[in-house]
Amino acid sequence: MIExxxxxxxFGGLTVLxxxxxxxxxxDVVVLVGPSGCGKSxxxxxxxxxxxxTSGEVLFMGQPVNDKDIDKVRAKMGMVFQHFNLFPHLTVxxxxxxxxxxxxxxxxxxxDARALELLGRIGLADKADTYPNMLSGGQKQRIAxxxxxxxxxxxxxxxxxxxxxxxxxxxxxxxxxKELAQSGMTMVCVTHEMGFAREVANxxxxxxxxxxxxxxxxxxxxxxxxxxxxxxxxxxxx
Amino acid sequence: xxxxFSDFASKFYAAFLFKDRWLQYIEGVGTTLLVTAAxxxxxxxxxxxxxMIRVGHAQQRPGHHNPLLGLINAxxxxxxxxxxxxxxxxxxxxxxxxxxxxxxxFTMVGALTLGINSGAxxxxxxRGGLMAVDPGQMEAGRSxxxxxxxxxxxxxxxxxxxxxxxxxxxxxxxxxxxxxLITVIGGKELLYAAQGIMNxxxxxxxxxxxxxxxxxxxxxxxxxxxxxxERRLRQSDRG
Numbered sequence: 001m002i003e004x005x006x007x008x009x010x011f012g013g014l015t016v017l018x019x020x021x022x023x024x025x026x027x028d029v030v031v032l033v034g035p036s037g038c039g040k041s042x043x044x045x046x047x048x049x050x051x052x053x054t055s056g057e058v059l060f061m062g063q064p065v066n067d068k069d070i071d072k073v074r075a076k077m078g079m080v081f082q083h084f085n086l087f088p089h090l091t092v093x094x095x096x097x098x099x100x101x102x103x104x105x106x107x108x109x110x111x112d113a114r115a116l117e118l119l120g121r122i123g124l125a126d127k128a129d130t131y132p133n134m135l136s137g138g139q140k141q142r143i144a145x146x147x148x149x150x151x152x153x154x155x156x157x158x159x160x161x162x163x164x165x166x167x168x169x170x171x172x173x174x175x176x177x178k179e180l181a182q183s184g185m186t187m188v189c190v191t192h193e194m195g196f197a198r199e200v201a202n203x204x205x206x207x208x209x210x211x212x213x214x215x216x217x218x219x220x221x222x223x224x225x226x227x228x229x230x231x232x233x234x235x236x237x238x
Numbered sequence: 239x240x241x242x243f244s245d246f247a248s249k250f251y252a253a254f255l256f257k258d259r260w261l262q263y264i265e266g267v268g269t270t271l272l273v274t275a276a277x278x279x280x281x282x283x284x285x286x287x288x289x290m291i292r293v294g295h296a297q298q299r300p301g302h303h304n305p306l307l308g309l310i311n312a313x314x315x316x317x318x319x320x321x322x323x324x325x326x327x328x329x330x331x332x333x334x335x336x337x338x339x340x341x342x343x344f345t346m347v348g349a350l351t352l353g354i355n356s357g358a359x360x361x362x363x364x365r366g367g368l369m370a371v372d373p374g375q376m377e378a379g380r381s382x383x384x385x386x387x388x389x390x391x392x393x394x395x396x397x398x399x400x401x402x403x404x405x406x407x408x409x410x411x412x413x414x415x416x417x418x419l420i421t422v423i424g425g426k427e428l429l430y431a432a433q434g435i436m437n438x439x440x441x442x443x444x445x446x447x448x449x450x451x452x453x454x455x456x457x458x459x460x461x462x463x464x465x466x467x468e469r470r471l472r473q474s475d476r477g
Binding site for chain 2: 048050052067071072073074075076078079081083085086087088089098099102103144147148151
């Protein structure tokens with residue numbers, strides 16, 4: 001579903017990603033891990049072109065991701081941010097319905113009904129008419145996920161979705177992500193939650209020195225790390 | 239002592255009451271407010287346009303600069319630099335004596351100049367407001383598939399307006415007082431009326447103090463209104 005070929009990304013003189021190759025299949029739950037500053041988030045942001053790759057190619061459902069059709073690609077590839085990025089001047093419901101309505105995918109009433117249904121599924125239907133600043137971090141992030149889901153995306157990107165949360169809020173967000181994964185959603189997640197990676201991912205990817213160094217199912221990834229750098233990384237985080 | 243008071247009273251009478259001269263002040267205030275409103279409207283329109291162009295230009299991806307936008311942006315930068323770098327008095331004189339030297343409508347020329355002048359300052363205020371919105375908001379909008387313009391209009395601008403309003407209120411008050419400058423090119427506003435009366439009575443204190451008092455009252459009135467407005471805005475922030 002997502003194909004990355006020889007992706008390279010430089011910031012000025014600094015090469016963050018040297019040569020990344022990766023194929024994400026439909027239904028895959030891919031977790032990216034690696035030392036901080038290794039380019040995991042940059043890689044994720046290259047997938048929906050929030051960062052423009054210096055060279056290389058990203059294909060989404062067979063189509064190259066370039067500037068021309070970028071809005072269409074993004075409508076099908078949702079993203080969840082570390083800092084939620086809910087729109088503070090809009091109600092929760094309006095946050096969710098803005099994009100589907102503006103893009104002409106749904107009428108306002110349809111979108112409202114869909115928003116309420118999705119909110120009901122995460123137990124926040126009563127928050128539909130409140131503003132984001134009245135919500136807890138966990139609620140905000142779950143609503144941000146629902147906002148992405150309202151577009152009926154083919155794939156979802158998660159950029160450290162739990163890193164800005166209070167510890168007691170992390171569980172509820174991971175729980176929702178787990179449900180999504182089990183429902184067959186294609187997901188690419190950058191996260192430090194090793195428990196989540198082990199339990200939910202079907203592939204874990206270790207990025208180091210600007211390349212994919214390890215790409216294994218969780219069991220092998222954690223129990224039998226061959227890569228020296230991965231061993232040292234795991235010994236620090238586990 | 240008595241002579242002092244009778245002198246005082248007769249000067250006051252000459253400055254404000256004789257031949258219903260107070261009407262001239264009122265008329266002047268009317269023009270002052272009109273010029274303020276016109277130049278503020280123009281300043282905001284011009285300022286918003288310039289700010290959008292400059293922010294749009296600044297937010298292009300590296301290596302993808304639109305040459306046309308670059309040119310317009312350069313024009314905008316020259317405009318802001320020239321207007322902010324020269325005294326308003328000089329701008330007024332240039333406009334009335336060089337560019338519109340055949341125009342007799344001094345008040346209009348004055349309002350136009352103030353509008354152009356204010357636009358440069360307002361553009362910087364609005365630009366600051368737009369830049370201050372968390373870049374994550376633009377990213378969130380774009381990541382949902384909304385294009386740049388829609389994201390700007392639906393997500394960034396509404397948030398910027400809130401943070402920009404207090405500074406715009408301030409600009410309004412500055413503009414209200416600066417309208418007095420158009421007197422020098424013959425704009426018929428409040429200070430012009432006061433000067434006309436000074437020239438007829440050979441007495442400066444009462445017309446000038448009266449004018450100052452009127453400006454002060456106007457500014458206090460509008461400051462109070464703006465304060466009220468801001469408090470209301472902040473209330474909606476909490477809920």
